[in-house]
Amino acid sequence: MNGPLRHTRRKAIMGGLLAAAVAATALAACASPQPAGTAPSGAPSTGPSLSTLGETPQQLAGGWQVVAAGDRLLDRARKAYVPLKLPADAILDPTGRRHAVGGGSLRVADVAGGKVIAVDRYMMLGFYGGLNPWSADGDRLVATINRKDPFAVGFAVVDMTTGKTTEHWISHTRYDCSTCSFVFTRDGKEVAMPIADRSRGEAAELVQSLQLFDARTGEPTRSLPVKGMPQSPFAWSPDGSRVVARPDQIKPDNVQLIDTATGEAKPFPYLAVWATGDALLAESGNSVLTLRPDGTVLADASLAAPLRAPVVLGPPAS
Numbered sequence: 001m002n003g004p005l006r007h008t009r010r011k012a013i014m015g016g017l018l019a020a021a022v023a024a025t026a027l028a029a030c031a032s033p034q035p036a037g038t039a040p041s042g043a044p045s046t047g048p049s050l051s052t053l054g055e056t057p058q059q060l061a062g063g064w065q066v067v068a069a070g071d072r073l074l075d076r077a078r079k080a081y082v083p084l085k086l087p088a089d090a091i092l093d094p095t096g097r098r099h100a101v102g103g104g105s106l107r108v109a110d111v112a113g114g115k116v117i118a119v120d121r122y123m124m125l126g127f128y129g130g131l132n133p134w135s136a137d138g139d140r141l142v143a144t145i146n147r148k149d150p151f152a153v154g155f156a157v158v159d160m161t162t163g164k165t166t167e168h169w170i171s172h173t174r175y176d177c178s179t180c181s182f183v184f185t186r187d188g189k190e191v192a193m194p195i196a197d198r199s200r201g202e203a204a205e206l207v208q209s210l211q212l213f214d215a216r217t218g219e220p221t222r223s224l225p226v227k228g229m230p231q232s233p234f235a236w237s238p239d240g241s242r243v244v245a246r247p248d249q250i251k252p253d254n255v256q257l258i259d260t261a262t263g264e265a266k267p268f269p270y271l272a273v274w275a276t277g278d279a280l281l282a283e284s285g286n287s288v289l290t291l292r293p294d295g296t297v298l299a300d301a302s303l304a305a306p307l308r309a310p311v312v313l314g315p316p317a318s
Helices: none
Strands: 049-053 065-069 072-075 080-083 098-101 106-110 116-119 140-147 152-159 165-170 190-197 206-214 220-224 242-246 256-259 265-267 273-276 279-284 287-291 297-303 311-314
Touching: 106 140, 116 152, 152 190, 190 220
Parallel strands: 049 297
Antiparallel strands: 065 072, 065 311, 072 080, 098 106, 106 116, 140 152, 152 165, 190 206, 206 220, 242 256, 256 265, 273 279, 279 287, 287 297
16 A cells, blocks of 8 residues: 655645535525526615524525535435435545545545445545535545556546546656645546646645646646646536635635736635536525625524534536
8 A cells, every 4th residue: 555645744634524526515595486696686685694404304596405514415306405314534526426535545425325436545535625626426436546666656546437547647847736635626627736836835735726637547737727626526617717726725715806818916815616607605603695796794503403513515407
């Protein structure tokens, strides 16, 4: 069994339910019969609409829903939230069908029981809390792998349908990564890895740029002038032109909205995901928010029993 990466300077912290689809994301409902998070018609509001997310599941902006909250999981067939008990450090996929636990070995299991995929080798599901290793459809998972002799780092993609694991090795000399984490793009065709900015040494885990690789072949595809690491496939806008990212991996509250073509970055108030091209979702305490790309809060919904933070949001069921 291979050990942790030689170049990782801190202990990797596994993400929990805040994975990332999802990565600490949520959405607020409107008080009107409109879907939650939909701006009311008529005169513009002077503040965000207020509502409550509770026992009855609601469709949110773009058809999104709260997939899990606290110890409750959405049962789409029954249209109800049911008790949920996951292993420690488990990361739920965006659809709520499966959960994964990495580290010394990888275990992926269906929430409803039955099928289990086991990979007996060291596989890290991202470094530091919050990164979501799942593809947007929950059908694949990406993990960091390494070997000691000769030293190499890479990524493995696990297919949930076939159970097949495909390993891809990269040149650490050419692609200098520190955390060496990977996350899918929204369309699932590529995975992104942060190139390290070592200008501040041990004081930070800064990102110089993003290097993307073909998720199927492992070949390098393109480099983006994005000085931040996305935390889930839904951190990318639907058209891929913008991304919500953390410029410093050890400062979770430092979030930026970045233009993927120019690298222009602006502070963003929450670690959010894109539900649609003009609406983002984010968690704030025991509430869930809907935001415009400029950071304006459109709707604020409080979680009510049996729902409680942390939450996992997911896209419409396919």
